[in-house]
Amino acid sequence: MKIRWLVFAGVLVMAVSLFKACSTPEQKFYNTGMAGSAAASNLWEIAKMYLRTERKAPSPTAPLPLRQIPAGELSAPGDQATVYRLGHSSILIQLDGHTVLTDPVFSDRASPVQWAGPKRFHPLPFALDDLPTITAVVISHDHYDHLDRDSLLALDNKVGTYLVPLKVGNHLRRWGIADDKIVELDWWQSHRIASLQFTATPAQHFSGRGLSDRDETLWASWAIKGQGGNLFFSGDSGYFGGFREIGERLGPFDLTLIETGAYNLLWSKVHMLPEQSVQAHLDLKGRAMLPIHNSTFDLALHDWFEPLERAAAAAWERNVTLLTPIMGTQVTVQQPGKTAFWWRDEAEPALLEAALAGAEQDAAALKARQR
Template sequence: MAWGVLAMFSPVIADYPASPQWRDGRFHNPRPPGPGDMPESTLRVWWDVFVNKPGGTVPGAPLPVQRLTRAELDAAPDRSLYRLGHSTLLMKLRGHWWLTDPVFAERASPVQFLGPKRFHAPPIALDELPPLRAVILSHDHYDHLDPAALRALDGKAQAFLVPLGVGDRLAGWGIDRAKIRQFDWWQCVEVEGLKLTATPAQHFSGRTLSDANRTLWVSWVIQDDAYRLFFSGDSGYFGGFAEIGRRLGPFDLTLIEAGAYDARWRYVHLLPAQVVQAHQDLRGRWLLPIHNGTFDLALHVWQDPFEQVLRLADEQGVPVATPVFGERVDLDAPQPGRRWWRTPRPQ
């Protein structure tokens, strides 16, 4: 019933035949899934996720969260980054604030009484956020696109930078269309001296049973003079990382999804070894793993992304930053951070 109601009131999404990624009324990855790339039985995957889940996928104690205040943010120096949860990142660049994939909802779900529930509260409430130069979106899945948060941010944000089709969703939800800029892969824009480029990813999209791949999925490159930052959104491992590295790298910091993975869906999500390999393909310096520690979206132990990526990165000599949610990261001089997930403390 919930899906039917959602489909009934879903915003109308335009066709995008000019995009090289568009055909037959949908967006497509350049390489289709190969043998073993996707699960043989989607029903079995859902059964495992909702019924047959192993232990340890949810923290047994409250996670440490460093609370943020508006006064702290107002006093923050330029090139500050704060991880607010999952793939939600608040960055101060060129004297302005930029926010990626803002999800402040209690659940990453089409309904708020069922579905993956947050492990922790956001370090700062929506209404305490400073004015935003732009909200930057990677795709339309529930753990990346929160309609209530976007509506609340409409009065704070000057712009919404989004993939093709996602802007149609936002306009349909009442976001001021004049603020929305939609991008295909490799399209870019300059805002306040920053250059932002929507770059390829290997993923999929959709929020109902009837709108699969009607919107595009992207990663983002942000260039501040010589400083370069990569934000992955969601992606499986593919040759696009090396191409982005060749065309727009090297990167001072890569923010790469490392969580909600499984060998059965490696086509659309990175396994830990692939996280480190993607970072190297991008010619990255510091790696900050995201897409973990907030929602229970897979079958692995919740700490596993941190432990696996750190171990593999250490073997390759890759420096990794693991800030506590709400902790400031100095983009000019990142720090490894403590292993906070090993001994969760009361909030």
């Protein structure tokens, strides 16, 4: 019971923060065309849900499959564009001979402290010392599961440029990262490094690392284009019309790295449901979709494997090429090939069926909202 009340307190703080972030127009940054995602009545609903929900499979009960990336494979990117899932939203991209990292979070916990908070399900699929020179680190926003101080400081001597949304650079400067390595961009602004063009694009989310800094920094998705491919990295976002505009202006994309996890109907305006993630991929004019933001940390109430199972079902219905690689597996952007539904070996069949039933319930609830 004590644990339940601790969870209740933590969720109430989260809910209040979410409400402040998304519904107060006086904040410096805000979502355009959105009238707040968390009404005051939602706060109690979120807290009650956390207290009452009986978790079936919040985390894996056995080690997840993992491929350890050989040092030589990291240090010698070939001519073809490739990506590796490292965990959560951390992706290693090899493009035009350059190495790019997105939202590197390599700590054991996605938390302000390492003695409490969501703990990772799996080890890293590489050794930090094996990483080569990193042309750019791309950051989507400043939440702890996307901006990790210890990871950035451990990487800093290898990194050429940090590409961040407006004012996120203030965190990096405070941590001792050199100002001349930091490039801050507003939505639709671009920065070129050799043959690579990075464009900060809109997202529907919020920011802050405490209760007093709501929305003082911008959040963004990113388009990353090189001679070897055109990639989209969603960061965190609810589903919104901006995906279609991004697709029209900067697409089509060879590969979309789309948030699919840590969702709930109560906060779906800032975290997409898996079916909405698949629709976002279609809006972006993507050729293949790789779901991210799942299978590393327990950040919501769904089973750990549910995001992938629901995304797979939605992708099959919409004829979308879905890539679900084991962590550490090399994926070739232009010719990705097939990937296994590996989570099904780790999940009970009855819970997989329940995940799809939950998708139908969420779809019905969304339709009811629109009436």
